[in-house]
Amino acid sequence: MQFERLVALRYLKAKRREKFISLISFISIAGVAVGVMALLVVIGVMTGFDQDLKRKILSVNAHVILIKPGYSIVDYDALVKKVEAVPGVASAKPFIYTQVMFSGPNNISGGVIRGLDLASIHQGGPAAIEVRDGSFTTLDKVQPAELPSVAVGNELAKNIGVRVGSQIKIISPLGTLTPMGRIPRVKNFQVGAIFHSGMFEFDNTLVYASIPQVQEYLGLGDKVTGLEIRVDDIYAADTVAAAVQTALGPGYQTRDWMRMNRSLFAALKLEKIAMFIILTLIVLVAAFNITSTLIMLVMEKHKDIAILKSLGATRRSIMKIFILEGLIIGAIGTVLGLGLGYLLTAMLKKYEFIKLPSDVYYISTLPVKVESLDVALIAGATMLISFLATIYPSWQASRLDPVEAIRFG
Template identity: 45%
Template sequence: MARFEWTVALRYLKSQRKQSGLSFQTFISISGVTVGVAALMATLAVMTGFQHKLRSKILGINSHIILTDGRGVPMAHPEMIQEQISKTKGVVAVSPFILGQAMLSSDGTVSGTVIRGIDPEGEKKVTSLSRYMISGHLRDLLTTNGKAKLPGIILGKDLADHLNLTPGDPVDVISPTGTPSAFGMIPKIRHFVLVGIFKSGLYEYDNTLALLSIDEARGFLAIPPGDVSGLEIRVNKIMNASPIAKTLSKSLGFPYWPRSWLQMNKNLFSALLLEKTVMFIILVLIVLVASFNIVSTLTMTVMDKGKEIAIMKAMGATQRQIMHIFMIDGLMIGGVGTLVGLPLGYLICFFLEHFYRLPNDVYFVSHIPVIIRMSDILSVSVAAIGVSFAATLYPSIRASRLDPIQAIRYE
């Protein structure tokens, strides 16, 4: 665009009384875009942070891929399958596990629980559960404790609090299926001692999950020696979990059923993605409202500068040049608003992350997690500048179609 168009455009953005400053209408238009961009950026950063934090919490307790028997029965002697999976490209570690349900009892308090039998050393390679231990260690499951030499058990923080247990306390594990006897089915009870407590921050796990050594879980749940419920698989990159799960499904065939973390939590993360998308659309409306100020500002400028526009057209300015003048004005308003709004949004994110605290008994984090992604910054910038440009179309077309003879006649 010609230098003359930029010169005129800059002049129209300035105040008539004070040419060194912006006009009030221009300032309001820029402020509207700035607020919209800052709000949009801060919201996306917070929602991305919560999504990432929730994902890390879930993957801290669970592995990237779970392989089970699709028929719902234990996997018999999985050593060969485990070795085959370990050779698959992208697989980092594999560990067996046993899963079942039981009830815990302590001093008259009873609570349902999910029993997970693990290999402590293998579990460290496939999950981050060891990092959530606030008391004891996973390896304590392999040692007997107390005078009675009881096997160890690890509970979630909320479950231990509900049963009023502390490390070293005995706890009874009751099987809901029971064992046959001359008097019919009687409950199967095993005595354990609490050797550790973990806190993941997710109530679903902290209030329901109990960990045993894989041998103790196999004996308690009456699973044949050598059999397991499935295999936990860790991959090199979490976003590769679904493709690797499909590869394993093809290579292993029926009845093996590999499921990635995304498949097992599809509804949750789909809801979070939908929420983020909807919030983006809603907050873009703030920028859209700000664009109305741009339309009104440029329309008033066209009406106020009608005589000057007519003179420029009479001196040879084309319709395209006149349109360019007002498009430059709109893009400059949107561009300046975006450039000011982005750092303002970053400051809001910084304040929320470092100075705003959340109650620990309600949320799984103590502070608002914030993650600013380049893709979000680009989306916000493109949306703001795109809406600002669209707002220039009507005033620009109106100015370009101004009849110079009629405009000068009535001046």
Template identity: 40%
Template sequence: MSASETKAPFASFEWMMAFRYLRSRRRETFISIISWLSFCGIMLGVATLIIVMAVMNGFRTELLDKILGINGHLVIQPQDSPLTDYDTIAKRVEGVDGVRYVVPFVEGQILASGPGGAVGALVRGMSGESVSKLKLVSSNVLQGSFEGFDDGEGIALGSRIARLLGVVLGDSVTLISPKGAVTPMGVAPRIKSYKVKAVFEIGMSEYDSSFIFMPLAAAQAYFNQDQKVSAIEVYVDDPDAVGQMRPMVEEAVDRQIYITDWRFRNVTFFSALEVERNLMFIILTLIILVAALNIISGLIMLVKDKGSDIAILRTMGATRASIMRIFMMTGAAIGFVGTVAGFILGLLVCLNIESIRQFVSWITRTELFSPELYFLSKLPADMDVTETVSVVLIALVLSFLATLYPAWRASTLDPVEALRYE
């Protein structure tokens, strides 16, 4: 080994020594076990962090898509007088740049009764044209259709409420509203039966178990809302830009109204999701940190075991910097390979997470992702590129930092002291 070879940074002999120390020998079995534990810890930590972040991102994205797919980004409500001029207002608001479409509707709480029992539900009266614009509803019809929805008095039910009531396409559902006709004896509940014209499934249990759609004219008659609507929903091209859209919509309406947006109506829910997501990121990063600490302990033991080898290398011309680089590469190799393996494992799990959930549910005979608890019927996973890259970089940086102290200890080893008792 020439002097130039020993002094050149990251020379071939440094790589050779670094990877030689990674290979297990009989008397170094315990050190090898620590190295394998470090590798597994980093791999599982990176994979777990990627999977959990992807699931939480998917959970938020799916909820946001479904909530905004059936509820307007902006909701116009009357303030001084009823919305009897809703057609005129809708046309003016649809002319605003950035508005996709506008949906006037009548809404009311009712008790729905069928052969299977009775449940509380939310009736939303809309025109057939408006329902067709809600692709989350009109594109997920299980039975029947919305064709000719305005012509009759048929209703559309969510799949879960249909099962609770025990009805299918063509059956009758009795709707009971506490706000009925005024009589000398007081307000009598309004009771009326409607045929089931369609059954839809959005995929969000809260909506599938509570929403009933009714033709706008029938809903106005049922809820005593003659020639007026409860509110007008505005759907925009960019939901995140509702703050900038609000003044333009108010100007287009040109009357006393009250406007709320989706952020205000769901602020508590999505804030809780964001806090939980950030906390999970911090907690799961600790798994990678623990694995990095295993790298430190493994390298320190390796330095003590290889004291004589280090001393011989020093006497042959290896510099302190060269010794330090050898042990840095040894530890960094564990972190790098573990991070790559964790990324691949996390990617494979995220791409097949619903199949894995179904398989585990089949094996354990339990429902791991109950729609009643988690709102969604499928386990979503949405890998964010920036977030995934951040996880990989954090793992690599922690693995590299873990090598500094043991490598420094190796570089400061005195060759005379190391060889004295050999």
């Protein structure tokens, strides 16, 4: 390979009489670089979007939920101990979840009230939620003459016109059954905190209250909707959910976060694969430039090829020379493209200069996450395409007849 590499590098560096070939070589490198850069940026954005969406979904929802279909759970303290004894379970906490209507000074909006356990309230609310105003700890501090407190999503607060200290009326359609029909339950609460989860869907529909207050409001007694379970490994949530259901026996049902959001993440994965295939076509177009560059180089260097063959170079050696030259062009383009891609993704991550409508995309800025596996796949696919682009011109060079080339050159 020393001989072939030496000649390939010499051809690449040499000043050619045909300046047009040098221009095509530069365009080939630029084309590969642009294709690799586009691939890296788009795949990085898709990966970042996927991971950011998972993080924000899990900031509000549990890794696994345990419910009793058709019934509320009564003896949940004993159930928590059984669940936490299952290997892989980090913690289990009761929750209440029901759909209601919210009425404020400016508007009425539908949404969900979620009962939060006192331990989470004393910790300042769910770990991944940002408190914009007030405090979650007020949800547990209720004096006899005061209204109970709730924590309201920032978009919902804006929509119905409330802030910390304002009153909010919560209406439940699952009210009291009377001879005149079902009467909705209506109760006034006080806004004790405004939070931001980062997902418009949650921030515009979700209100937190303490479990005792929700139980009293809905007339549930000591019942809860179910248990929310946190696991040690979020990607093993389905296995842990199955183990929990086996440990508790029939009558209970578990659902993990992957199952609950399966269609969403399957669509994101399919879109990422589709974008990879589509943007690889940019590299494929650049590969045609590599092919044309090598064909023109073979035409220019036909005398050199003839002399090399006359001195004993084999067809295989001639093929290697031009394959190496094409791979060098592809490698330079790949390295430049990866460098430009890393630079652009770093700028996107730091400055966040691309804004998104949060009510459409769930997020307000473009997330970026570059993974080493994606980089390896992009570089590998680019080099494979570059190699395939060199085969035909290299084969044509190896078939050149030295006698004909010298006689008519």
